Each structure stands twice: as C-alpha cells, then as structure tokens.
Amino acid sequence: MTKERKILVYGLSEKEKERLMGEGLNLHQIHNGNAGGTLEELIENKEIPHEGAPLGIVKIMIFCGYETNDELKDLISKIRKEHVFGSIMAVITRTNLKWKFDYMIEHLLEEREENKQIEMERRAKLAENLG
Template sequence: MDNNKMMLIYGLEEDERAFLDTMIEELELPSYKVIKKNMASMKVRDIIDGPILDTYDKQLPDEKVILFNNFTDYELDTAIRTIRSNKNIKPILAVVTPTSTDWEFHYLLEHLMEEREQARRYMQQRAQG
C-alpha cells in the first residue's frame, strides 16, 4: 500500500501546484496526481491505481481539493500545516478513507462540499449565539 502514498489534487492553478512541488521537495513528502474534469466518474481507487480513463458524463464544479492517500500522521500534519500557512490556497483538504476509495470522484467532491457547508453553518450559528 505504501506505493500508493500520494496526494490527489483537483482544481489547483499552476502557481498552487508550484507551491505544492516546493513543499514536497523541501519536506520530502509524497507527490501528487492531478484529477482532471474528464475523470469525474472514476472511482477514487482507480484514480490512485491508474490507468486514467476519460469519463465525460459528469460535470464537476470549480473547486480546489487535495486528498491525502496513505500518508503517515506526521506527513499529513506537516502537509496540512504547510498548505494552510499559504493564505492564497484554500482547498478542501481530506483523507482518502476505506469508504471513499470506492466512491466516484464526483460523488466524493459533492460530499466534501456538503460537509464544508455544514461546518460553515455550524460556525456561523456558534458565532451568533
């Protein structure tokens, strides 16, 4: 499983990928694989294992996501702290789980966006009251 240690990234711009490239090199972290819009219906497991298949039947929103697969706790903590220290990058950060690995990427992305909105509403309610 260690050979599948990687980040999966979606929606990041060239300068954001350059930031990740520097972070990976300086902190000796696992590299990443880019998820493209034509991979929407691929299962996360298949994206990790490759080969990439074009599946144009789903639309993906313009979001930024970084998924961590098989990172150690240290690698995960280091990567998240470094990414969050860059105020110009605001991706959804998540860990690939045994459940989510069997989900199609578009479904996982929808799920992560719903979780983010629930968290925002919760924080707003706490701030108001």
C-alpha cells in the same frame, strides 16, 4: 490501498502545483480525462473519463498513504498557510476509496456547507452568551 504517499489534486493552479512539488510532494492531477473513476482507480492511475455534469470550480486535495497524525496535520497547516488557499482537503479512507470522484466532490462540498452552518451557530451562541 497503496502505501505510497500521493496527493490527488483537482482545480489547483499551475503555480500552486509547482510550489507543492517544490516541497517534494507527489501530486496526481485529476482532470476530465481521468475523473470518471473511483478514488481507488485514480490512485492506481487509471484513465477513466468523466461523463455527465461539469465537476465545477473548486480546489480539492485528497491525501493518500498518509497516516492521520500530527505529521499530516502539520503538512496540511503548512500547505494552507504557504501554498494553496481555499482548498478542500480530505484523506483517503476505506469507506471513500470506492466512491466515484464526482460523488466525493459532492460529499466534500456538502460537508463544507454543514461546517459553515455549525460555525455560524456556534458564533451566534457565543455572541448571545457574551452580550
């Protein structure tokens, strides 16, 4: 796994990418021409075309070479507040490094739905306790 800081981006608008690059961030665009490989292959800039069902319309940002610490939390917070709205964000791990990009999208979307359900249940329980 590379130590170079890079953000794999998919589904972002040109304006969003320009703003991120203006912050000095190193972006690597994921598209149908390179989305067929694993996250590791994407990090290594290998061009493996995506085959199969369309990847869908979703904004994804995957952080590579970043430590999961306060610096990354602050960066993500800034990106969400100032530059990219509604993006799913993730960090490269030893586990997901070998995942194909389309599997990563599927995993992140499932995780987002689970988190929404957990939040709805938490809010319902809170309202029940208050009411």
